[in-house]
Every structure is written in C-alpha cells, then in structure tokens.
Amino acid sequence: MKQVYLLMLAGALGAHTAAARSTYYITAAVSDTAATLSEEENPAKGSLKGHVSTADGKPAGFVTVVVRELNRGTTTGEDGSFSLRNLKPGSYTLFISSVGLKPVEKQITITGEQGTEINISLEETAHQLSEVVISDKRTQNDRPVNLSKLPIPVMDLPQAVAVIGQATIREQQAQRLSDVVKNVNGVYLASTRAGTQETFSARGYGFGSYNMFKNGARVNSGTFPEMSSLERVEVLKGSAAILYGQVAPGAVMNLVTKQPKFEGGGEVSMRVGSYDLYKPSFDIYGPISGKVAYRVNGTYESAGSYRDHVSSKRYYVNPSLLFKVSPRTEIIVQGDYLKHDYTPDFGIGTNNGKSIVDVPRNTFFGTSWQYSKVQQATAGVTVRHQLNSNWSINGNVAFQQYKRDYYSIERLQFSKDSLDRPLGKALNDERYVSATIDLTGKFRTGSVEHTVLAGVDADKYTTDNTTAWDFEGGYGTSKNLYDKISFRDLGQKPGRQDMPMATAREINRLPVSRFGGYVQDLVSISEKLKVLAGIRWSYIGNEAQRKTVYKTGAETFTKGQYDNAFSPRFGVVYKPIPTTALFVSYSNSFTTNSGYDLNKEALKPSLIDQYEAGVKNDFFAGKLSANLTVYKIRNSNLAQVATYTRDGQINGDANMKELIGGTTSNGVEIDLAGHPVAGLDIVAGYSYNDIFVSKAITPAEGKTNGNLLKGDRLVNNPHHTANASVFYTLQNGGAKGLKFGVMAFYTGDRNVGWNNTTAQPDRMFNVKGYTTLDLNIGYGWKQFSVMAKLSNITNEYNFLVHENYSINPIPPRQFTATVAYRFKYK
Known part of the structure; x- marks a missing residue:
C-alpha cells in the first residue's frame, strides 16, 4: 500500500475556538490492487472517497472537500464520510477546508484503474471542532438539517x-x-x-x-x-x-x-435587565463513564414589565443522557420541565373593534389578581443505529404534558367612553405521545446514486378543556361581564377589584390520532442534476369529542371526523457549478379543519398545492451565501368562525365554522449571509408576501352567512418584512475579542382584526409598519464573557394584534446584560 501524507497547518480558529493555531494530518491511501478490497468496499473507477475524524476518533462533519481543477466538491456528512465519483484519471489539486481554518491545497493522483481512498485525522477534538460549527460561520447551504x-x-x-x-x-x-x-x-x-x-x-x-x-x-x-x-x-x-x-x-x-458531551465543562451566567429582569442560568456537561455522558442546564427568571401590574416568574431544567452502546449505536434520553407563572395582559383594546385606543404604552386595563399558570413537561428517547457505511435507522419516542390554569379580564373593546370588562377562565390539560422510525441509506443503480428515506410515524393527543364557567356577580348576555369602567375616570374610578368565584359548567375531551407512512428518494443523476421525489399517506382521526356536564354528569358526543390522503412531493435541483444550485418543486398536502359547520357536521379538510423555485449560491470560497426563493401556495378551502348561525342569529360558538373559499399566497424571499473578513458576520433578508382571498363562496339560498370578500388580503400578514444583523469581533490588539453588533428588523403594514365578509364588511383595519434597531457589545477574556444589548433604541411604538381584542404594544427601549463564566474539568 502506497502512502501519501499531506500536512496542513491551519490558521486562527476564530473567537470561539480554544486554540490559536492547529495542525492537520491527512493520510491519502491509494490501493495497489482492487482485489484487496471486497466488492462492496472497492472504490469505483476514477473515484475519491474517505472519512474525516477528529483527534479523539469522532466523526468530523461539514468539512469541505473540493477538486480545484474540476470545480467539483462535496461536504462531509454528519458521520464524517464523503465521496466524489466519475473523476477522470489525472493529477488534481485537493482543496480541504473547514470554517475558521486556513485552507490548504495538495496534489493527488486519480487513475482509471484504481480508486483513491482518503482518511483524514484532525488534531482538534470533537469539542474544539464543535466550537467552530456552533459559531455559525458556515455557509447556510453546506450542512444537513x-x-x-x-x-x-x-x-x-x-x-x-x-x-x-x-x-x-x-x-x-x-x-x-x-x-x-x-x-x-x-x-x-x-x-x-x-x-x-x-x-x-x-x-x-x-x-x-x-x-x-x-x-x-x-x-x-x-x-x-x-x-x-x-x-x-x-x-x-x-x-x-x-x-x-x-x-x-x-x-x-x-x-x-443542548446535547451531552464526553468533555467535562459548563457555564454559569447571570442576566439582568430593564424592568427588574433577573435570570441566573447554569449548564454542566461531561462523561459519567467511557460510554455514558450527561448534560444538565436550567434557569430561573423573574421579571416585571413595561406594562403596569404585569410580572413573570419561570423555572426551567433540561437534563439529558447519551449512551454510546456500541461504535454504531447511540441512545439519547432527554427531558425538560418548565413552570411559568405570569400576568395575562390583553393590552390596550380597540374602539368598537375598528381602531386602536390612544393611550400610553404602559396603560393596563386588567386587575391585580388575574393570572396564568403553565406547566409543561417533555421527555424523549432517540435511538440512532448505523447498519453499515451506507444505511442507518433512527427512532424517536416522545411524551409531553401541558397544563394551564388561567383566569383573567379579557377581550377588551371600548364603546364610546366606556369599557365592558369580560371574564375568561380556562383549565387545559393536554397529553401527547408520539413515535417515529426512519430508515435512510444510499445505493447505486448503475451510475445513478440514490439517497433514500422511508419512515412511519404515529401520535395521539388527548386534551381536556374546561372553558365554560359561571361567574359570581357576572352579568350580560353570557353572564361573564365583570364590570364597566369609564375611560375618562380611569385614575379616580379604577373599577371592581375582587376576584369572583368561578364554577365550571362542563369539560370537553378532544382525542386526536394520527398515523402516516412516507418514502422519498434523492436521485443524483449526476453531480449537477438531482431529483427528489416522494409520497406520504396520512390518516387523521378527530375522534368523537366528549362533553361532560359537571352538575349532572351527563355526557354528549359529537360526530368524529376521519380523513386520509396521499401527499406527493417532487423537486429538481440543477447545479451548473458546485457552488450554485437552481431548484423547482411541487407538493400537495391537506390539513383537517377543527369544529363543525352550521348543521353540526364535521368540516371537510383543506387541500393545499404549493409551488416553489429558487437559486442558492455560495460565493468567494464560502464567504458569502445568497439565496432567492419564489413561491405560490393555493388553499382550496379556508375555514373561519361562522358569522351567523343557521337560523340567522349572531354566532357565539367559536367551534361553529364555515368554509369560505380559496386563498392564494404569492411571495419572494431573498437571503444573504456572509463572513467577508475575519471577525465579520453579516446576515440579511427581505421577503414579500401577498395572501388574499382568491375564491369566494356565495352563501346558499336561505343562509345569511356572508363570505369573505374576494381580493381582500388576510389579516396579520404584512406584505414586507426584512432583517439585517452585522457583528464584528476585533482580531488583534489589546482589545482583541471585543465584539460589536447591530440588528434591524422591519415589519410592514398589515391588516388586523377580522377579515371582512359580505355580512360584516368593516371588521378589519390597518396598522402601519415599524422598524426596531438593537445594539450589542460583548467582550471575552479567558473564561469570562460579558454581553450587553440596548434594544429598540429609537423607542418605536407599535402593536401586535390578535383579532380585535388583544392589542399589545411592542416593548420600548430596554437594556439587557449577561455575565458568564465557562469552565472545563477532566
């Protein structure tokens, strides 16, 4: 066996790497005879394949390997493997690089009779390499997701x-x-x-x-x-x-x-900020044995608000274990628990649902007692097994429980100078179990390479909701009004302050079952042309909902809805050069619609066609990525809450809905990401979207419900959004490691409230667009770091609107700072 040794000396690894300079040893082994390998292992004629690993023997993913003369290349997978086929015999310059490293060029020889196999061993450990990967300095187009x-x-x-x-x-x-x-x-x-x-x-x-x-x-x-x-x-x-x-x-x-690690270390930090924000956090990881690693992170958060009488407390912990059962099998067990108690805040309200009330940002129309208490626990087990060098199988089982206890003043709308304050209370308990198993692999049919995914998944939701209540002292049509306050007398007459006793009337249990199977194949016809095709069959059972009346124990059931459908997908990728990809795709899907129609029958599902095309580019050896995407989405049936009941009365049942016609969403997205010089990171993007009613259904004779107005843009969807961030870290001098950053985010004009109908043609209004600007500064010294941020520095005043009754002002100018200490141990 002939051995060719290539020595690469890498440059600085960047701000996130532990070492300043590192050496790479690359071993290229060229077999003298194909007979020394099995039929499966024998490299194809004119081929180059290999594996990249770290100094501690772990796979090194996302390393770039390019044959300079052919301008052809690839990126190592998560298992560190790579391959290039159909290479003509000759001498080539092999270009091997990784983010933050100085690339090195070396000569290799490809013959028509023998394949070339390369094993690359990096001097960095998996921990050091992961520091680079996590730093986000990779091109957005060169790694799996x-x-x-x-x-x-x-x-x-x-x-x-x-x-x-x-x-x-x-x-x-x-x-x-x-x-x-x-x-x-x-x-x-x-x-x-x-x-x-x-x-x-x-x-x-x-x-x-x-x-x-x-x-x-x-x-x-x-x-x-x-x-x-x-x-x-x-x-x-x-x-x-x-x-x-x-x-x-x-x-x-x-x-x-965050995942467990076999290198011992961790971090403790403290974050403080405006409006009494205090947030200590910890993150500890390391080995338990040679085959078991752990990680535990958690935090506590206490915060006030720019809104009067609003506060929040959170507790969170996230433990996980990694078991290296064998060189080919690993099991990850992880879970987390979150407890969050906070003040519900419906904001500043609207005038008859048609315009936003003009009051200071901090004005609070609720009470001192209202609350929301949430608990969420998740647990999961993931098994990954490498069957051989080409095939692997992954399985995942997960459980989640979500509980909410909520009681508040809500749905704020002024009528002239007065405000009716309605009461709302809910108890929610959701249990969710899911399981997924996927088989992925690669094989060849002649000169065509296939990357195949086949899998099945299933899940089960069981949700208990208690939303119907009787309130002590309540009045009005639904007996849920708390009181009426005068806008002019807010300072002198704040209104009622006691917490009424609430008695639950009924509980609803909503079971949902899902099952699906899918297969798709990425067919690499050549290095330039790839076709992705697949199909899924889905079954969804919105089972009979059970309503139980607390006082009598009487139970009633709605009719269940069971749907199944095939969802195809097809796409083509053409790469004229390795750093540019053109693509087109089509997919069809369906979504079920919850609730029931005017006749108490289950709603039919919505069918959706989606068309997409775009181009992805990496320029200047990965220093700049520029992507462009255009799309069209057509929804055949959009469901909305019915305006009126079948007998012409105003509908107060949120589960009574109607299919109002079709919608179309057209758009374009532009993404830029770059690292033009050492220490400089740039991300920017712009999107345009127009989603509108493209087909309106005329109500049948005798029905009074109004359809949406054709051509109307749907609410809460701005035409334009944009984002940009620029971060720079000083690379030299006494202030080396000092980082500056600026972020800008733009949300354009959007319609809010409810979409207009022929029955109610003035249910929505417009909110102007806004831009927020954030400034960041940070510095790292040895194991310490400090970061500070001033957000919304222009103190922009705008709103986030939910329907026409929850109008929440965006946060004003705020300050946040975090001090952190990182440590390692053996």
Whole structure:
C-alpha cells in the first residue's frame, strides 16, 4: 500500500475556538490492487472517497472537500464520510477546508484503474471542532438539517432552509423565541394573545402547535419555550407535509436542545435587565463513564414589565443522557420541565373593534389578581443505529404534558367612553405521545446514486378543556361581564377589584390520532442534476369529542371526523457549478379543519398545492451565501368562525365554522449571509408576501352567512418584512475579542382584526409598519464573557394584534446584560 501524507497547518480558529493555531494530518491511501478490497468496499473507477475524524476518533462533519481543477466538491456528512465519483484519471489539486481554518491545497493522483481512498485525522477534538460549527460561520447551504431527515447538504434540497445556531442565540441574548426568529427571513411574529404565547407565521400561514417541534417531536406552542437550553433553531420553509403530515404550509420549526458531551465543562451566567429582569442560568456537561455522558442546564427568571401590574416568574431544567452502546449505536434520553407563572395582559383594546385606543404604552386595563399558570413537561428517547457505511435507522419516542390554569379580564373593546370588562377562565390539560422510525441509506443503480428515506410515524393527543364557567356577580348576555369602567375616570374610578368565584359548567375531551407512512428518494443523476421525489399517506382521526356536564354528569358526543390522503412531493435541483444550485418543486398536502359547520357536521379538510423555485449560491470560497426563493401556495378551502348561525342569529360558538373559499399566497424571499473578513458576520433578508382571498363562496339560498370578500388580503400578514444583523469581533490588539453588533428588523403594514365578509364588511383595519434597531457589545477574556444589548433604541411604538381584542404594544427601549463564566474539568 502506497502512502501519501499531506500536512496542513491551519490558521486562527476564530473567537470561539480554544486554540490559536492547529495542525492537520491527512493520510491519502491509494490501493495497489482492487482485489484487496471486497466488492462492496472497492472504490469505483476514477473515484475519491474517505472519512474525516477528529483527534479523539469522532466523526468530523461539514468539512469541505473540493477538486480545484474540476470545480467539483462535496461536504462531509454528519458521520464524517464523503465521496466524489466519475473523476477522470489525472493529477488534481485537493482543496480541504473547514470554517475558521486556513485552507490548504495538495496534489493527488486519480487513475482509471484504481480508486483513491482518503482518511483524514484532525488534531482538534470533537469539542474544539464543535466550537467552530456552533459559531455559525458556515455557509447556510453546506450542512444537513435535522428537519429534512435526509443526510444531505441544504444545497441539494429543493427547499429553503434557515438554521440559527447557539452562538447567535448567545450573542443576541435571546430572551424569547421571537428574538431568535428575527434572524429568519420571511418568518414573523404575528400576535401575542394576552401576552401568553407567541404566534408565528410564514408565507401567510400561522404555525400553531402542529408546526412546532422540539428535538423532532411536536410540542405545544401555548407557552414561551426556554432559549438558554437551545443548541440551534431549524426552520424548513415551504411544505413539510410529506415528512410530518398535518402541518400548515409556510414553514415548520424545530428547537434542538443542548446535547451531552464526553468533555467535562459548563457555564454559569447571570442576566439582568430593564424592568427588574433577573435570570441566573447554569449548564454542566461531561462523561459519567467511557460510554455514558450527561448534560444538565436550567434557569430561573423573574421579571416585571413595561406594562403596569404585569410580572413573570419561570423555572426551567433540561437534563439529558447519551449512551454510546456500541461504535454504531447511540441512545439519547432527554427531558425538560418548565413552570411559568405570569400576568395575562390583553393590552390596550380597540374602539368598537375598528381602531386602536390612544393611550400610553404602559396603560393596563386588567386587575391585580388575574393570572396564568403553565406547566409543561417533555421527555424523549432517540435511538440512532448505523447498519453499515451506507444505511442507518433512527427512532424517536416522545411524551409531553401541558397544563394551564388561567383566569383573567379579557377581550377588551371600548364603546364610546366606556369599557365592558369580560371574564375568561380556562383549565387545559393536554397529553401527547408520539413515535417515529426512519430508515435512510444510499445505493447505486448503475451510475445513478440514490439517497433514500422511508419512515412511519404515529401520535395521539388527548386534551381536556374546561372553558365554560359561571361567574359570581357576572352579568350580560353570557353572564361573564365583570364590570364597566369609564375611560375618562380611569385614575379616580379604577373599577371592581375582587376576584369572583368561578364554577365550571362542563369539560370537553378532544382525542386526536394520527398515523402516516412516507418514502422519498434523492436521485443524483449526476453531480449537477438531482431529483427528489416522494409520497406520504396520512390518516387523521378527530375522534368523537366528549362533553361532560359537571352538575349532572351527563355526557354528549359529537360526530368524529376521519380523513386520509396521499401527499406527493417532487423537486429538481440543477447545479451548473458546485457552488450554485437552481431548484423547482411541487407538493400537495391537506390539513383537517377543527369544529363543525352550521348543521353540526364535521368540516371537510383543506387541500393545499404549493409551488416553489429558487437559486442558492455560495460565493468567494464560502464567504458569502445568497439565496432567492419564489413561491405560490393555493388553499382550496379556508375555514373561519361562522358569522351567523343557521337560523340567522349572531354566532357565539367559536367551534361553529364555515368554509369560505380559496386563498392564494404569492411571495419572494431573498437571503444573504456572509463572513467577508475575519471577525465579520453579516446576515440579511427581505421577503414579500401577498395572501388574499382568491375564491369566494356565495352563501346558499336561505343562509345569511356572508363570505369573505374576494381580493381582500388576510389579516396579520404584512406584505414586507426584512432583517439585517452585522457583528464584528476585533482580531488583534489589546482589545482583541471585543465584539460589536447591530440588528434591524422591519415589519410592514398589515391588516388586523377580522377579515371582512359580505355580512360584516368593516371588521378589519390597518396598522402601519415599524422598524426596531438593537445594539450589542460583548467582550471575552479567558473564561469570562460579558454581553450587553440596548434594544429598540429609537423607542418605536407599535402593536401586535390578535383579532380585535388583544392589542399589545411592542416593548420600548430596554437594556439587557449577561455575565458568564465557562469552565472545563477532566
């Protein structure tokens, strides 16, 4: 066996790497005879393949390998492997690089009779290499994303993807998920109903719980997830129905929590900020044995608010264990628990639901006793097994319980100078169990390479909701009015302050079952042309809802709704050069509609067609990525709460709905990400979306319900959004390590309230767009770091609107600072 040794001396690893300079040893082994390898292991003629590992023997993923003369390259997978085929015999310059490292060029020889196999051993440990990966300095197109389930780079996926890593979350001192989402172009915070949760939308469609995932399993979105526990946030834009079944079009989001490590270390930190924010946090990880590692992180948070009489307390812990059962098998067991007590806040209200009340940002129309108490616990087990060098199987089982105890003044609307304050109370208890198993692998049919995914998933929701109550001293049509206050006498006559006794009338149990199977294949016809095709079959059972009256014990059941459908997907990727990919795709999906129609019959599902096309580019050896995506989404049936009942009365039942016609969402997204010089990171994006009623259904004869007005833009969807962030870290001098950053986020004009109908043509109004600007500064010295942020420095005043009764002003200018200490141990 001939041995060729290539020695690479790397440059500075950047601000997040422990060592300043590092040496890489690359061993290229060229076999003298193909007979020395088995048929399976024998490299193909004119091929180059290999494996990259760290000094401690762990796979080194996302390292770039390029044949300079052919301008062809690839990126190592998560297992460190890579391959290049159909190389003509000759001498080539091999270009091997990793983020933050000085690239090195060396000569190799490819013959037509023998393949070349390369094993690369890096001097960095997995921990040191992960520091670089986490730093977000990779091109956004060169690494796989867990949400796609296929072990392929984003460049080969006919879909737009965004990944926000831990470094960005830390540097920007993200307090809520909306702080992270500001970095994702085309995804925006749509509303914050009573300040109890954040609702996101993408491409005109809301996420909801079905589109939110944690470690690959669905998670309830009825509370604020903890940011300090996250390794990264993944967003897969466009349709994901083939992978996850019942999801709304637009995007899905996956929150990946921190994973155990075999290197001992951790961090303790303290965050303080405006309005009495105090947040101590800890993160500890390390080995228990040679095959078991652990990680535990947690935090406590106490905060006031820029809103009068509003406060919050949170407790969070996230333990996890990693078992290296064998070189090919690992098991991760993880869970977390969140307890969050806070003041529901419906904001400042509207004038008859048609305009926002003009009052100071801090004005609070609630009471001193109102509360919301949330508990959320999740647990999951993930098993990953490498069958051989080409095939692997992954399984995941997860459990979640979500509980909420809520009692508040809500749905604020002024009529002239007075405000009726209605009462609302709810008890929610949701249990959710899910299981997924995926098989992924690669094989060849002649010169064509296939990357295959096949899987099945199933889940079960059981939700108990108590939302119908009798209130002591309540009055009005529904006996839920607390009191009436005068706008002019707010200072002198604040209104009633006692907490009425509330008695539950009934409880509803809503069981939902889902099952699906899917298969898709990325067919690499050549290095330039790839085709992705797949199909999913989904079954969804919205089982009979059981209503139990507390006083009598009487039970009634609604009729269940059971749907199934096939969801196909097809896409083509063409790469004229390795750093540019053009793609087009089509997908079809369906979503079930909860509730019932005017005849108390279950609603039919909505069918959705989605078309997408775009181009992904990496320029200047990965220093700049520029992506462009255009799309069209057509929803055949949009469900909304019915305006009137069948007999013409005003409808007060939120579960009574009607299909009002079709909607169309057209849009374009532009994404830029770059690291033009050492220490400088730039991310920017712009999106345009127009979602409107494209088909209006005329009410049948004898029915008084009004359809939506054709051509109207749907509420809570701005035409324009944009984001930009620039961070620079000093590389030399006495202030080396000092970091400066600026972030800007723009949300354009949007319609809010309710969409107009022919029966009620004036139910919505417009809110102007706004821009917020944040400044960041940070400094690291040895194991210490300090970061500070001044957010909304212009003190912009605008609103997040939920329907027409929860109008929450955006936060004013605020200050946040975090001091952290990192440590390592053996």
